[in-house]
Amino acid sequence: MTSPSLSAVSQALQVTRNRPLAEITVGESASLERTLNYEDIQLFAILSGDVNPRHLDREFARASGFQDVAAHGMWGGALISAVLGTRLPGPGTVYRSQSLRFLQAVRVGDTLTVTVTVTAVDTDAQVVTLACLGVNQQGATVIEGVAEVHAPTEAIEVSHSALPEIRLHAEDAGLERLLSQVGALAPVRMAVVHPCDALSLTAALDAGRNGFIVPVLVGPRAKIESVAAENGLDLGDAEIEEAPHSHAAAARAVEMAGRGEVEALMKGALHTDELMGAVVPSGAGLRTKRRISHCFLMQTPAYPRPFLITDAAINIAPDLQTKADIVRNAIDLAHVIGVAEPRVAILAAVETVNPSMPATLDAAALCKMADRGQITGGRLDGPLAFDNAVSPSAARIKGIASEVAGLADILVVPDLESGNMLAKQLEYMGDASSAGIVLGARVPIVLTSRADSRESRLASCAIALMLAHHFRNAPP
Template sequence: MNDLSPASSPAGGIRAGASTLLEQAQTLGAIRVAVVHPCDETSLGAVLEARAAGLVDPLLVAPRERIEAVARQAGFDLDGIAIEHVPHSHAAAERAAALAASGRVEALMKGSLHTDELMSAVLAREAGLRTARRVSHCYLMQTPAYPRPFIITDAAINIAPTLEEKADIVCNAIDLARIIGVDTPRVAILAAVETVNPRMQATLDAAALCKMADRRQIEGGVLDGPLAFDNAVSADAARIKGISSEVAGRADVLVVPDLESGNMLAKQLEYLGGAASAGIVMGARVPVILTSRADPGETRVASCAVAVLVANRYRAVKP
């Protein structure tokens, strides 16, 4: 697996330097994180690894007996780690959201419960974690075939987003890109083709999003679309098709038409393209570390590093 080191490129991209994403986060110190129901060896082990790396000060929100049983079976040492006892996963999600709303933790981390269960608690109006924006998930990825890390969004939360929801998805991704060092992120709005086709809703949405950016309804990045995937990441493909664009061939953000296409794209890059990844939910009052149960430990730790960067920005600028 490649790492998520910042790439140095005269064309832009993630902030240049020798430090890895992990090292950048470590300089900021650990953040207090409520870990929601980490009741299997994989999720609990990732928490301990992130703690050992100096990224998180975890508060485990789960049934105490189950956590301690998992730790015994895996040989984990929970000495010095706080446990907030709750009876089950649903209660864990609700309690963790309340802890975040009260300011006792700066981030939430998914354990062994389902994504829907956690996000339902985060998005409940009474939880107090919603902002004016719709929440969305960002994959920060680095693959050997591309010269800089990039973001794929949304591949985990919004199933078939409307134009209005896509605008929030774009804004969330721009915020994350700026937090990790891209001053003016280049945002490619993906579709199957690079021309507007009235029969393909993704191309109409892409054109509308770009016009919204022209009218300053979306700020902080440079948008172009519709762009097919090859045009977004390959300057040669863009040139062959006669596309002149600040974004084509060097995108920092890839905005997919829907969750299915985004999820398949991200997992293809990870499993067949040797990509490293980290996952974070943006748009709530705290970052939510959202990883798959199949993700390796390094992905979970990298996601914690991203959360540290986001939480530190939120200290200065409240979302």
């Protein structure tokens, strides 16, 4: 027997065929499967105008006694319509009536299988009656009912329509929501190290005006005042701690933090190595038992929640023990920003353990450490490739059954190079907004980049503010 050509298979996948009335028999059925994500709920709310907070506001849903937000009931009804219109009877079908009973909520991450089964065919009236059933991944019936449709009398074959790609930009989501969360917190004293260029000095003063920090400018007074005058910046009553050069400024700022005179540090116009070189020595008084690491907090329109990437700025090629501290630091940050039990994806190029790929071995070991209580506070899984860490459909296609796959809150990268490239690709090609913070020291440290936007700098200071307040009650 001759196999069909690839072009023939491709063409078959791109067309939809119906079942004409004369061919439909009682008992035949058709199904489709769909996994709900938060974007589905948002899109349905936009299209229908139903902005009931039961479906959109997680805090409201939980305060009302529900586990989490749930899909609108008619989201399931729309899936039934999709089966009728594309599979049975298919193109040419016209709805006549529909009755539905909603028996159980469909929540984010649930997979709903919708099936329609023919129960009666009236050829004179050209009406087909179908039983409708929606079952979740646990086998529970969540929706049931009966539909009556006018079935097409002629065979129809149509090509699939090309649909536009849609990306949601929620006005109060992600980093903007983070800024609103710190409104009730009193500003903390932050040493801004060597703010001797317009960008770093502007960032410090801006964060001060927004009530996140009380900036303490550490560096040469004459240079700081000159930069302010040249760029029209008002120093107001900002405190300036004299230091003759960047190296001395880093040492003085760290000394102030060690003595409790400031509760956070921010990098100004000096190299990261110079600042961190002053932080790392044990004599500086800022080290903890943890390895110091960096986290990016990111939000992109293509993902339904903010997420962390770590470590993309401090540890170049971390070993297993360093990675364990990187994970612990990220989990602590997730708790502070309101994620009670973050889902941690340990990334590698593949989702299977391969002795030739050290990142997969580290991932497996980290997960076992979590199983044995050496890492707590989050749910770990790995190795996971990037696609099945953030895409439920990719994880499902590859047969990965996991509480983390497709729903990650934290992405732990194998090394600094891969993490830095991932973060910058998301920022410059994925419309992601970001903030960054250094963890593992006794005070939070903001590492600004000359390319950072104003929003990114403010969000980084907001995270530092939240951490500083948290450290007052739970010192690292």
